[in-house]
Amino acid sequence: MVRIASGEMKERLAVYFIMGSQNSERPAADVLKEALDGGVTLFQFREKGPGALKGADKEALARQLQRLCRAYGVPFIVNDDVELALAIDADGVHVGQDDEDARRVREKIGDKILGVSAHNVEEAMAAVEAGADYLGVGPIYPTSSKEDAKEAQGPDVLRRLREAGITIPIVAIGGITAANAKTVVEAGADGVSVISAIASAPSPKAAAAALAEAVRAARTR
Numbered sequence: 160m161v162r163i164a165s166g167e168m169k170e171r172l173a174v175y176f177i178m179g180s181q182n183s184e185r186p187a188a189d190v191l192k193e194a195l196d197g198g199v200t201l202f203q204f205r206e207k208g209p210g211a212l213k214g215a216d217k218e219a220l221a222r223q224l225q226r227l228c229r230a231y232g233v234p235f236i237v238n239d240d241v242e243l244a245l246a247i248d249a250d251g252v253h254v255g256q257d258d259e260d261a262r263r264v265r266e267k268i269g270d271k272i273l274g275v276s277a278h279n280v281e282e283a284m285a286a287v288e289a290g291a292d293y294l295g296v297g298p299i300y301p302t303s304s305k306e307d308a309k310e311a312q313g314p315d316v317l318r319r320l321r322e323a324g325i326t327i328p329i330v331a332i333g334g335i336t337a338a339n340a341k342t343v344v345e346a347g348a349d350g351v352s353v354i355s356a357i358a359s360a361p362s363p364k365a366a367a368a369a370l371a372e373a374v375r376a377a378r379t380r
């Protein structure tokens with residue numbers, strides 16, 4: 160296996176759905192299936208917050224969602240839990256600034272996809288140095304999906320990274336919807352990542368399709 164090419168990574172970041180059991184009243188598998196039918200291009204299993212599953216229950220749900228993604232040819236990324244990612248042979252991991260050091264994670268996961276959260280140029284450059292394949296940058300807008308989210312930074316943080324010469328694939332995160340997706344792509348993101356815009360939508364399938372269309376339209380500028 161080799162590291163994912165930058166071009167393919169950018170394509171995969173177009174509509175990056177993130178969820179765990181705590182993000183919907185509905186079974187996660189039902190929501191994910193709708194999201195996959197709607198055209199999400201990458202999935203992250205993020206099992207966090209009060210009531211989050213642990214141990215065998217968490218692994219069982221991860222495997223169930225991984226099987227769904229495999230059926231649709233969509234890579235399956237695990238948030239934070241590197242051991243779980245290795246145990247189920249996930250396609251990659253995403254780590255935050257407070258999680259395990261990205262360099263050590265890269266050593267553990269080999270050529271799997273490594274995503275790192277970054278909030279500014281300094282963190283972005285360090286993540287590139289550590290071997291990240293993409294950056295998650297945000298929160299761009301106020302978010303309801305993360306209890307301890309930092310201050311919303313607006314799309315300008317994306318412009319600042321690109322003006323600093325950061326060329327690594329970047330996905331924007333934080334309060335993103337089909338209405339503001341175009342703005343963040345024009346500011347320099349290769350794609351958008353969402354939790355509630357899809358997981359809390361009346362139709363996750365329609366929400367995913369609307370996001371895919373918004374990103375596609377923004378890219379053709």
Ligand SMILES: C=C1C=NC(C(F)(F)F)=NC1=N
Pocket residue numbers: 175177203205238253255274275276294295296330331332352
């Ligand atoms: C805190 C996070 C920030 N960014 C991302 C991603 F969108 F995947 F890059 N995922 C997270 N869990």
